[in-house]
Amino acid sequence: AQSVTQLGSHVSVSEGALVLLRCNYSSSVPPYLFWYVQYPNQGLQLLLKYTSAATLVKGINGFEAEFKKSETSFHLTKPSAHMSDAAEYFCAGLTDSWGKLQFGAGTQVVVTP
């Protein structure tokens, strides 16, 4: 079974600084992993996904994530934070072939000027 853990429920970064959001997974099979962003009172938007191809995955809005099997991690990064990056971020893993997702607890990102 797939489970996902996000470390840090709240992250504050300065505008222009590195954004690093941590996600660890546990799975008995090769995982499918996703990062989503959610703005207030909105649904989820896919940032990027890992599907057993390249371990470094590039997504939208300058985000990327690296799948590290040895560390069972899929951390999300962005070199330079922008004010518009302030949002809630969720890491998720696929738990079955129908598309059921297991979500992490989420990380709230605050960007300060």
Added chain:
Amino acid sequence: GAVVSQHPSWVICKSGTSVKIECRSLDFQATTMFWYRQFPKQSLMLMATSNEGSKATYEQGVEKDKFLINHASLTLSTLTVTSAHPEDSSFYICSAHRIRNTEAFFGQGTRLTVV
């Protein structure tokens, strides 16, 4: 890209009434749709899995008689909150999956407030 439309975006209803939320995949056929509930500052909690033409599969602890799910076609699933109470107030989100595709496409969510 794939678009999932959820309607309404927000609704206020009186205690004891029922509310229907629609989830439509606009440009693809969705074999499976999922319904989630999200409390403030929390993650998404899966309520049920909706497969076209069959009964929904509910997660443990979710009342199937209270949260009625119908998936009548490959592009539409509905969630009806019956006899709503203030504790049902929440943000409800649906997602839809293409046939043989692992990616989920999410609706924009519905803010339900029961007064």
